[in-house]
Amino acid sequence: MKKKALLLCAVILLVSTLFSLVAGCGETAEGPTRQLNFLVLGDSIGEAILGPSPLAARDLYAYCTLIGKVNGYRYHNRAVSGFKTGQLLEYVSRPADENAYTHITLIKEADIIDVSILGNDFLQDGVNRFAEDAMQGDFSRAERILGESYDNLCGIIDRIYELNPDVTLIMQTLYNPLFADTIMLSDVVKQKITEGGFDSYDIGGSLLNRLNDVLYRYLVQHPYKFFIADVNAKFDYAYRKGPQYLERYMYADCVHPSNEGHAAIFSVLQTVLEQLGLADHDRALQNYKDLCSERLTKLYSGTSVNVNDVKKAIKCASTYDKINEIYFDATVDVVPRY
Amino acid sequence: MNKRKVLILSLLLIGVLSSVFCLASCTETDDRPHFTQETTFTLTAAEVMSNDVIGYLSADNTTIVFFPDGRMRLTLTPNPALPGIVSVYMMRHKDDLAGISLSDMDRYTGEVLPGQSFYRLMPALMKLGDSLGLHVNGIDYEGEAAVAFFADLEESHTLPTFAVPKDLTVTIEASYALCEVPSATQEEPFRAIYLGDYADLGGDPILLLTRYTDDEGNEALFLTNETLALRFDFSVR
Structure with a gap:
């Protein structure tokens, strides 16, 4: 009996050792697992130089890194501030890598590409003019620009699939930043909006709906070519609240998402990834709790934030949104240590 | 300031910040590969938005020095004539400068460096150095002219005229690591230098320098920024 017990122990030890070796090689009983490659392309919302605050904490707040870290992806950010659809089309159309950023290689090797684009097609052509047009019910200028945006979008998507036919492509909708106190609109235009009995957010909505419709129109013409991460719906929900x-x-410039905005975009994207079976919810939720708790300790220890209480509340939270609510309710208007 | 100017300002700010951001998370203990001896690269070409801008800089004194302990220092030195030209320009356009609203600068300062204000510029500059490793050198912070400048800025919220110091330089300090980046579009991997920290699992350094051998056979490198269509080339001479 003693011999049998020893033998049994030896077998268990051997099996567990073999299992841990296999696991260490990135394999499971179901076969080899591979770290997924996640790539962000597009504009300054994705790039997240302006947005995370303090800038030194960019790696702790930008949604690209949140998605990468929480899911254990290999992640890269090749979004570029100021990019319009035409510039993104030129960028992805380059025939080869030109430097160590190797963006063509990253597109070729990505399992998931997330794109934030379209905003600058409007922004750089004068939001005030578009708002004034919208008050008069004239969207001809916007439609003309968005016609070009649509053509560019077709080119961008064709090129991405040419480089990588198997990639999962996610496109983000753009949020409406024209809330009443925005600094994006001039005082003159704000006055016209008020005098005309309009609401700036509604004016923004009429423009943003047309802008985001570029994505939906594309999907009608080309079903299932990409998945939508509806950032606009998330931000709009916040506004309605x-x-x-x-x-x-x-962010203070009323253009870019703040830390909390990035967290909201993370929540939208993460949900899409989980729905597509590209992320494990339980593992990601736990990782996100850990990440937020570590970030809290790093940035808010020694401030007025009761770090221990907030960490306990985060531990009990059951959704990404609840974690975000707890974290940002506790830290709003508190200057971090950095 | 109209919105177009704000947009241009924000793009410029992004370009500059993305070039200095590498400093945000420097490793203290670093066993990544480094140059085995102190190696200095000197500026040979500088282009921004298709414009040759090397004339604005003192090329011989604009350098990147890599140290064997994993630290690097980028020094930007203006052309010696530039401080004088800027100072004269500021004197001539005193009234125009006073009319420029600095509220956007202040707004961005408060976000990039929470708790700081552009109007209280001296502590903001100190924080910039502590937080991001970017140092503005050559200013006698306790000197009469600097004290008066900072006090005037804080009180008036407009840009006072001042004599730009002749020995003004900007330095950026960060950690670095040598690496090879494989490419699917060429046989040889890119030889690169990561600035700042990166995660083993797949983090993403904000700034990558690309190494090459120049026409004269010298070890060279360039840094690029897509937003500003910027390319600065340096070589070991």
Whole structure:
């Protein structure tokens, strides 16, 4: 009996050793597992130089890194501030890598590409003019520009699939930043909006719906070519809850997402990835709790934030949104240590 | 300031910040590969948005020095004539400068460096150095002219005229690591230098320098920034 027990122990030890070796090689009983490659392309929303605050904490707040870290992806950010659809098309159309950023290689090797684009097609052509047109019910200028945007989008998507036919492509919708206190609109235009009995957020909505419709129109013509991460719906929900919640999602320039805005975009993207079976919810949720708790300790120890209480609340949270709510309610208007 | 100017300002700011951001997370203990001896690269070409801008800089004194302990220092030195030209320009356009709203600068300062204000520039510059490793050198912070400048800025919220110091330089300090980046579009991997920290599992350094051998057979490198269509080339001479 003693011999049998020893033998049994030896077998268990051997099996567990073999299992741990196999696991260490990135394989499971179901076969080899591979770290997924996640790539962000597009504009400054994705690039996240302006957005995370303090800038030194970019790696702790930008949604690209949140997605990468929480899911254990190999992640790269090749979004470029100021990019319009035409510039992104030129960027992805380059025949080869030109430097160590190797963006063509990263597109070729990506399992998932997330794109934030379209915003600058509007922004750089004068938001105030578009707002004034919208008040008069004239969207001809916007439609003309968005016609070009649509053509560019077709080119971008064709090129991405040419480089990587198997990639999962996710396109983000753009949020409406024209809340009442925005600095994006001039005082003159704000006055016209007020005098005309309009609401700036509604004006913004009429423009943003047309902008985001570029994506939906494409999907009607080319079903299943990409998946939508509806960032606009998330931000709009915040606005409907109360404009101050949308303002919390915005950086001081009223253009880029704030830390909380990035967290909201992370939540939208993460949900899409889980729905597509590209992310493990339980593991990601736990990792996100850990990440937020570590970030809290790093940035808010020694401030007025009760770090231990907040960490306990985060531990009990059951959704990404709840974690975000707890974290940002506790840290809003508190200067971090950095 | 109209919105177009704000947009240009924000793009410029992004370009500059993305070039200095590498400093945000420097490793203290670093066993990644480094140059085995102190190696200095000197500026040979500088282009921004298709414009040759090397004339604005003192090329011989604009360098990147890599140290064997994993630290690097980028020094930008203006052309010696530039401080004088800027100072004269500022004197001539005193009233125009006073009319420029600095509220956007202040807004960005408060986000990039929470708790800081552009109007209280001296502590903001100190924080910039501590937080991001970017140092503005050559200013006598305790000197009469600097004290008066900072006090005037804080009080008036407009840009006072000042004599730009002749020995003004900007330095950026960061950690670095040598690496090879495989490419699917060429046989040889890119030889690169990561600036700042990166995660083993697949983090992403914000700034990558690409190494090459120049026409004269010298070890060379370039840094690029897509936003500003910027390319600065340096070589060991």
